[in-house]
Amino acid sequence: MSARTIGMDFDYTPKQREIYDLVGELGKTHFAPRAAEYDEKTVTPVANMRDFIDAGLAGLTVSEDLGGLGSGAMGRDPLLYIIAIEQTARYCMSTAHSLHIHCHGSHLVDQICSPAQRKNILGNVVENGALLNATGSEPGRTSRGLYNLVTAAERVDGGYVVNGTKNYASLADTVEYNVIFAGIKGMSPTEGHIGLCIPRGTPGLTLEEGSWNPMGMRAAVSPNILLDNCFVPDDYVIGTPGVFPRDRWQARFHLGFAAQYLGGSEGIFDYLTDYLPKRGTASDAYAQLRLGEIRIGIDSVRWLIYRAAWLWKMRRIEEAELFSMTAKHRAIENAVNAMDKGAQIAGSSAFHAKSPLARMFRDLRVQTLHENLDKTAATVGKYHLGQEFDTTARL
Numbered sequence: 001m002s003a004r005t006i007g008m009d010f011d012y013t014p015k016q017r018e019i020y021d022l023v024g025e026l027g028k029t030h031f032a033p034r035a036a037e038y039d040e041k042t043v044t045p046v047a048n049m050r051d052f053i054d055a056g057l058a059g060l061t062v063s064e065d066l067g068g069l070g071s072g073a074m075g076r077d078p079l080l081y082i083i084a085i086e087q088t089a090r091y092c093m094s095t096a097h098s099l100h101i102h103c104h105g106s107h108l109v110d111q112i113c114s115p116a117q118r119k120n121i122l123g124n125v126v127e128n129g130a131l132l133n134a135t136g137s138e139p140g141r142t143s144r145g146l147y148n149l150v151t152a153a154e155r156v157d158g159g160y161v162v163n164g165t166k167n168y169a170s171l172a173d174t175v176e177y178n179v180i181f182a183g184i185k186g187m188s189p190t191e192g193h194i195g196l197c198i199p200r201g202t203p204g205l206t207l208e209e210g211s212w213n214p215m216g217m218r219a220a221v222s223p224n225i226l227l228d229n230c231f232v233p234d235d236y237v238i239g240t241p242g243v244f245p246r247d248r249w250q251a252r253f254h255l256g257f258a259a260q261y262l263g264g265s266e267g268i269f270d271y272l273t274d275y276l277p278k279r280g281t282a283s284d285a286y287a288q289l290r291l292g293e294i295r296i297g298i299d300s301v302r303w304l305i306y307r308a309a310w311l312w313k314m315r316r317i318e319e320a321e322l323f324s325m326t327a328k329h330r331a332i333e334n335a336v337n338a339m340d341k342g343a344q345i346a347g348s349s350a351f352h353a354k355s356p357l358a359r360m361f362r363d364l365r366v367q368t369l370h371e372n373l374d375k376t377a378a379t380v381g382k383y384h385l386g387q388e389f390d391t392t393a394r395l
């Protein structure tokens with residue numbers, strides 16, 4: 001039996017290789033040199049996003065019928081966009097998150113919207129490089145649960161009027177469409193959970209000045225969105241009420257996060273292999289040992305992520321959700337481990353405030369806080385104990 005027959009193929013397809021090389025080249029020549037300035041100025045990496053658009057990658061997670069590349073968890077080639085995010089994170093974590101969130105928003109529209117909406121919104125993505133995001137987060141959501149939103153959508157003639165505050169709205173200042181989630185007034189949090197794709201310039205949507213000033217991921221500018229009687233017509237209401245929790249859409253984005261942690265760890269590894277010989281410590285047995293441990297961790301995580309992507313491709317949905325959590329868990333642990341072991345062999349001189357390594361550490365540490373590591377592992381545990389579980393209960 002050939003390897004292909006039993007579904008085990010550990011090589012990239014020609015298209016995947018092309019994306020790996022293309023984004024790697026963009027990262028090396030464009031994203032890495034710009035990273036310090038974006039970080040210092042705390043601005044969205046618009047030139048990097050433009051580079052993706054110019055390279056024909058705006059439609060990475062849009063289906064081929066609209067001219068996209070057909071990736072995304074529910075796409076024909078789930079691994080393709082994961083590779084792009086991984087390779088971007090290697091050079092700039094903030095840009096990788098920006099790409100991830102655009103891919104996330106456009107994939108959702110691709111999969112749950114009507115043909116007319118897909119043509120209108122995603123046509124604009126593929127043809128004009130319009131960007132989207134996806135903001136579920138809002139102040140205090142952690143203790144209320146992922147779907148228990150305070151931001152309220154009230155049904156009126158021809159659409160919804162929305163009021164509330166969203167936070168952590170990545171790319172909000174740059175996108176053509178702010179995708180936000182709200183709860184329909186008078187319905188339960190899950191049944192009334194609704195997505196709204198709000199075009200730029202819609203009255204009643206403003207960004208809260210000064211609401212983004214974190215320690216790391218500074219260029220993944222994610223301000224608060226204030227919604228004040230913002231009318232969203234039906235043409236921009238995405239999917240039916242409750243589809244996001246019902247189909248566990250959040251689980252379809254686990255791997256995009258995992259790819260960021262993987263790429264960020266690769267960035268640290270790249271830095272160390274360049275830095276240690278220059279520093280004269282490459283012959284130190286402990287430096288060799290730690291570097292080898294970091295490499296082994298990275299390679300292990302990569303194959304977990306790639307296998308999870310394969311499960312999505314095979315449409316083994318429940319397995320894919322759970323294994324994506326496994327991959328994400330290991331990707332976080334590995335990233336934190338790479339930071340810890342890397343710091344020990346790099347030494348304090350590598351950490352002056354403006355060094356690339358310092359920025360990578362700040363970014364990776366903040367970005368790995370998206371997730372609740374323990375809750376992720378406990379969900380996998382629940383499944384194996386035959387108990388009820390939800391692969392989206394926590395990010």
Ligand SMILES: Cc1cc2nc3c(=O)[nH]c(=O)nc-3n(C[C@H](O)[C@H](O)[C@H](O)COP(=O)(O)OP(=O)(O)OC[C@H]3O[C@@H](n4cnc5c(N)ncnc54)[C@H](O)[C@@H]3O)c2cc1C
Nearest residue numbers: 101134135136137142143168169170217220222369370372
């Ligand atoms: C750079 C960046 C970009 C982001 N971009 C987006 C985006 O584009 N869209 C979006 O929707 N979100 C985004 N987020 C938000 C992210 O997905 C999380 O919602 C956010 O990080 C939650 O932060 P938190 O401080 O509320 O802490 P959480 O991580 O939610 O919680 C912190 C800790 O609280 C504890 N905890 C958990 N549950 C409970 C409970 N029920 N009661 C008490 N304690 C509990 C746990 O120990 C947990 O680890 C972004 C975040 C970052 C850092």
